[in-house]
Amino acid sequence: QKEVEQNSGPLSVPEGAIASLNCTYSDRVSQSFFWYRQYSGKSPELIMSIYSNGDKEDGRFTAQLNKASQYVSLLIRDSQPSDSATYLCAVGGAGGTSYGKLTFGQGTILTVHP
Amino acid sequence: NAGVTQTPKFQVLKTGQSMTLQCAQDMNHNSMYWYRQDPGMGLRLIYYSASEGTTDKGEVPNGYNVSRLNKREFSLRLESAAPSQTSVYFCASRENRDYSNQPQHFGDGTRLSIL
Numbered sequence: 001q002k003e004v005e006q007n008s009g010p011l012s013v014p015e016g017a018i019a020s021l022n023c024t025y026s027d028r029v030s031q032s033f034f035w036y037r038q039y040s041g042k043s044p045e046l047i048m049s050i051y052s053n054g055d056k057e058d059g060r061f062t063a064q065l066n067k068a069s070q071y072v073s074l075l076i077r078d079s080q081p082s083d084s085a086t087y088l089c090a091v092g093g094a095g096g097t098s099y100g101k102l103t104f105g106q107g108t109i110l111t112v113h114p
Numbered sequence: 115n116a117g118v119t120q121t122p123k124f125q126v127l128k129t130g131q132s133m134t135l136q137c138a139q140d141m142n143h144n145s146m147y148w149y150r151q152d153p154g155m156g157l158r159l160i161y162y163s164a165s166e167g168t169t170d171k172g173e174v175p176n177g178y179n180v181s182r183l184n185k186r187e188f189s190l191r192l193e194s195a196a197p198s199q200t201s202v203y204f205c206a207s208r209e210n211r212d213y214s215n216q217p218q219h220f221g222d223g224t225r226l227s228i229l
Binding site for chain 1: 204221
């Protein structure tokens, strides 16, 4: 069974610091990797996608992928209290045969305190 | 642009009752998915529809049925509700484009309580 593991936290960081969120996955043929943010009582919202090894930056967010180590991470620079949420790591298989199905981790709760 | 719309937003059922959760997307997406989310367990796939006219089981299909009514609509039915089905249900859709791995987009969810 495909597994995606995240540290459930809670992860607490001070405002302005870098928050580092980690995710490991078990299926070696995984091809797509997503980070979703979910505020309490709300639906998941896509914030980053990454498909190739290395770093991908978008504003204050950087996603890092290492397929050899089966590891994906999300860095949030200059963390703000509005970043306080649950962050879900989602992993997808090979595009043609997986039909877009995603396996989600249990989520990491991030709290940014002033 | 409404995106993915789910109805109802909240529902309370008694054990043994049946109901259908509705989902519609206006993004012309081919694939649609139903998930349930329980505390501490992330999102688990119940059923999915890769394209209009097809449906298939996900990780936790027992106790549920689905219908892909047309390209826009994908409904989830609980035939005989059980307390273990108390959860938040999310519908999602995704564009299929040359086997590329496009992300899924989620509706606002249905909060279902079964007494």
